[in-house]
Amino acid sequence: MATVELTFSALPAHVRTARLVATAIARRTGVEESLLDEVRLAVGEACSRAVEAHRAHCPGEPIRIELKDDSGRFEVTVSDQAPSDEIKQEQPVDLGALSDSFMSGFGIAVIAGLADDVEVFPSPKGMRIRMSWPAPTNARVV
Amino acid sequence: MDLKLDHHQDDRLTIVEVEGEIDVYTAPRLRELLIDLVNKGSYHLLVNMEKVDFLDSTGLGVLVGGLKRVRAHDGSLELVCTQERILKIFRITGLTKVFGIYASVDEAKEAHGRDK
Numbered sequence: 001m002a003t004v005e006l007t008f009s010a011l012p013a014h015v016r017t018a019r020l021v022a023t024a025i026a027r028r029t030g031v032e033e034s035l036l037d038e039v040r041l042a043v044g045e046a047c048s049r050a051v052e053a054h055r056a057h058c059p060g061e062p063i064r065i066e067l068k069d070d071s072g073r074f075e076v077t078v079s080d081q082a083p084s085d086e087i088k089q090e091q092p093v094d095l096g097a098l099s100d101s102f103m104s105g106f107g108i109a110v111i112a113g114l115a116d117d118v119e120v121f122p123s124p125k126g127m128r129i130r131m132s133w134p135a136p137t138n139a140r141v142v
Numbered sequence: 143m144d145l146k147l148d149h150h151q152d153d154r155l156t157i158v159e160v161e162g163e164i165d166v167y168t169a170p171r172l173r174e175l176l177i178d179l180v181n182k183g184s185y186h187l188l189v190n191m192e193k194v195d196f197l198d199s200t201g202l203g204v205l206v207g208g209l210k211r212v213r214a215h216d217g218s219l220e221l222v223c224t225q226e227r228i229l230k231i232f233r234i235t236g237l238t239k240v241f242g243i244y245a246s247v248d249e250a251k252e253a254h255g256r257d258k
Binding site for chain 1: 158163164165167196198199200202203227230234235
């Protein structure tokens with residue numbers, strides 16, 4: 001099992017870096033090319049959500065991403081330290097209710113629509129989003 | 143890739159050309175442009191997304207915000223997009239029902255002309 005860990009300050013500019021790192025490692029791990037856009041978008045959504053949450057609650061604390069190649073799966077876990085007791089449930093589109101700033105809750109809905117397997121662990125000490133995609137071991141680039 | 147923005151007038155439509163990545167870092171610039179256009183009286187916007195490499199929910203939020211603003215003036219905000227990777231996020235979020243999405247600027251102009 002190979003693991004890469006990345007921590008970054010809660011700055012929007014760093015989200016792109018996190019996306020690029022995750023996509024590069026997904027490709028190296030053997031995730032199909034057709035799934036790489038989904039990895040890029042899902043990791044970006046998870047990191048954007050974490051950055052927004054940190055900026056609101058704990059701007060000085062870093063956000064952590066763990067990328068693992070584990071038993072034929074490429075697994076990404078994004079952990080933040082901002083309190084999150086509940087997850088906003090996906091709602092039917094109501095234009096009047098949508099904000100033009102970050103649409104909290106939409107990010108997780110997007111991740112759920114993209115990742116093959118998603119688990120969200122909210123807690124008062126922060127949220128952890130774990131997502132994974134198939135990464136056939138025989139396709140791995142060495 | 144950073145975000146490049148441009149806009150020009152075409153009859154009643156203001157065409158906004160967007161190139162690059164729209165994410166939590168760059169989306170505020172698009173938001174500022176849309177607000178500025180509406181404040182200057184452009185209420186019929188067509189956002190050309192054919193050169194957009196990446197769009198996340200922050201970018202969607204900005205487009206929805208723009209749509210709310212132009213609708214307050216009986217205006218419209220429509221999109222040109224044929225890229226599957228971008229269309230997918232509109233489908234996942236159900237926003238294909240909210241935005242008019244066209245395959246080309248000409249197609250959007252033609253539809254807009256019919257609706258006048």
